[in-house]
Amino acid sequence: MRLPAWLAQHLAALRAVAVFTIVLGLAYPLFMVAVAQIPGLSGNADGSLVSKDGKTVGSSIIGQSFTDADGNPLKQYFQSRPSAAGDGYDPTATSASNLGPESVVDTLPDPSVQDDEGKQSLLTQVCQRSKAIGELEGVDGSRPYCTAGGVGAVLAVFHQNGSTGPVTRAVSLNEACPATPFIQSYQGVTVECAKPGEDYAMGVVTPIRGTAPDKPAIPADAVTASGSGLDPHISVAYARLQVNRVAGARNMSAADVQKLVDEHTTGRALGFMGEPAVNVLELNLALDRAA
Structure with a gap:
């Protein structure tokens, strides 16, 4: 008795699923487990x-x-x-962390929100780690673009004409008020601490290199x-x-x-x-x- 074409096709598909399940789902994994137990390979496999x-x-x-x-x-x-x-x-x-070189501005914790810890930029994470390791090892933990307090030395610089012209205002983006900014002035303008929740998007993000040595005492792998x-x-x-x-x-x-x-x-x-x-x-x- 000849089966209907649709039924024959479904049975062929089921047989294929069964064969591939046995070969690829059971036999192949068990074979790889057996190979992994060969002396010299078993340590890594386990x-x-x-x-x-x-x-x-x-x-x-x-x-x-x-x-x-x-x-x-x-x-x-x-x-x-x-x-x-x-x-x-x-x-x-x-x-x-999926944070790149342009991650230099922290999200400051909002004091009006309970348990809000904010979010550190990659730069601040590196600065903080370098400072802590420097204290632990008794060496200079300073790095370029880091403040003495261990956060990213980054300003929001406001110009008279948007992104050009004389500087009218400067804010230390990673130092929340009432902190004292890492530098007193920038191009003749007094530097302010940052107020959590305030929008500084109109300012030009400007990292400040500082006086840290070109080659820090703390290696890069220690802080990343x-x-x-x-x-x-x-x-x-x-x-x-x-x-x-x-x-x-x-x-x-x-x-x-x-x-x-x-x-x-x-x-x-x-x-x-x-x-x-x-x-x-x-x-x-x-x-x-x-x-």
Whole structure:
């Protein structure tokens, strides 16, 4: 008995769905799981977990924080770079901040709105982190276009003819009143603090470089998050910056700590891609073993 054409087509489609479900939905995934368990591959496939005294303490391919319950850096450990993944280093929320070089103006908190914390620009985040790291490491944390207070040094400059002509008004956009602006005057006009909720859109956004050195003491990776937010590595420069602080906290010599840094420094990928880097978790575990 010949089946109707429409029924034959539906049965053929069902058979195709069944075959592809078995091949691509079951056989292929199970085959890849089996391949991943081959010696030499199983560690990465299982998450590159790192154990200490029989307890899993992290992953060598996912960064993590080394802070106390209040979020303060533990001085005896090397610190990781910032993370924008979830609440920090969350592999289920891997992401970047999506803030670019033009993110220089903060959204100031509105005091009339309860629990309004505003929103920091990328510039202010970088300035704040650099200031905090400078204080932690005992070095100059200043950066170009940052105020001494750790926010972006940005003015809204109002001109007589819109965007041209003499300056008639200048407002420090990232310093909310009653703060004292980071500079007293700009082109002969007294600089004002910013009033939350006031519209300064007619002003020309003008970053002020300041007197910070061209090459800051704090490396760039110390104040910016990676694209994934999960980077377990820091630059060699950032690791070296932390050597004296870690050595002092552990009563070790700086030379011994630096030796461990050198031992846990990896070269460029394939010999030419990227820069040498230091795996923070593995270095901190080595410090614990040395102690």
